[in-house]
Amino acid sequence: MQIKWDIQGVLIYLTMAGYLAALVSVLRRRKAGAGYGWFVLAFVAALASYITRWILSTHLPMQNLFEVFLLMAVLIWPISLLTERMQNSRSWVMSAGDALIGALVCFPPGFVFSAATRPLPPALQSVLFGPHVAAYMIAYVLMARAAIPAVAALAGRFQGQRLIEAERQSYGMAAAGFPLLSLGLILGSVWGKLAWGDWWGWDPKELWSLVCWLVYMFYFHWRIAHPKQYIRMRLWLVIVGLLSIVITLLWVNLSSLFAGLHSYAT
Numbered sequence: 001m002q003i004k005w006d007i008q009g010v011l012i013y014l015t016m017a018g019y020l021a022a023l024v025s026v027l028r029r030r031k032a033g034a035g036y037g038w039f040v041l042a043f044v045a046a047l048a049s050y051i052t053r054w055i056l057s058t059h060l061p062m063q064n065l066f067e068v069f070l071l072m073a074v075l076i077w078p079i080s081l082l083t084e085r086m087q088n089s090r091s092w093v094m095s096a097g098d099a100l101i102g103a104l105v106c107f108p109p110g111f112v113f114s115a116a117t118r119p120l121p122p123a124l125q126s127v128l129f130g131p132h133v134a135a136y137m138i139a140y141v142l143m144a145r146a147a148i149p150a151v152a153a154l155a156g157r158f159q160g161q162r163l164i165e166a167e168r169q170s171y172g173m174a175a176a177g178f179p180l181l182s183l184g185l186i187l188g189s190v191w192g193k194l195a196w197g198d199w200w201g202w203d204p205k206e207l208w209s210l211v212c213w214l215v216y217m218f219y220f221h222w223r224i225a226h227p228k229q230y231i232r233m234r235l236w237l238v239i240v241g242l243l244s245i246v247i248t249l250l251w252v253n254l255s256s257l258f259a260g261l262h263s264y265a266t
Helices: 007-029 036-057 065-087 092-112 129-155 160-196 204-225 231-254
Strands: none
Touching: 007 036, 007 065, 007 092, 036 065, 036 092, 065 092, 065 129, 065 160, 065 231, 092 129, 129 160, 129 231, 160 204, 160 231, 204 231
């Protein structure tokens, strides 16, 4: 664990502090809209940190785990506002989940990953670089939000209409994230063809990205096949989907067992 004392690190810690303060505020008041000021502070600090990284790296900061976690810290609050408006629904549970996710994604760049900048490898110098990574990161944030009501419903042993409503909320997030998950997979395949001459290279990161996609595809098919049954099973599938994303994002990138074409992402 390493503490970063430069302006980049200070902004990351300020972002984390803002999300943690928002979490405390929401949990204390248990009211939708609680902690709004802290969310604003966290977003502004995260955006400033990301812009700082962009200036220091001199390229679009999506190259490695340090940078993509920073990007997710920026995305959480805007995505939360957008989805709340689209669903016309606000919940203190979702706000608490957003704050917790925000604080968690700040931890790796703040204390674990190196902030050293590196030149962009030739393979990443493509017009598909930004859209491919951005599609995945937005999808990951949406899928993480989909897991919030799922965890709340299962942990709280929700019953009846309350359980159904939690699953609907979870489905709404997953349904918004799945097209972007699919887009990320397609763009990656096209990029692979352009960069390495193959649509699919059986790289560990590619395989686990496909696993994520298949888990959510199974969830949607299960939901259609059993529209009024196995509601808890649906919630578990959403959680399994998020766990597969965590494996794809962290374990596959960091473990020596999975060396491959995406090794630069560490």
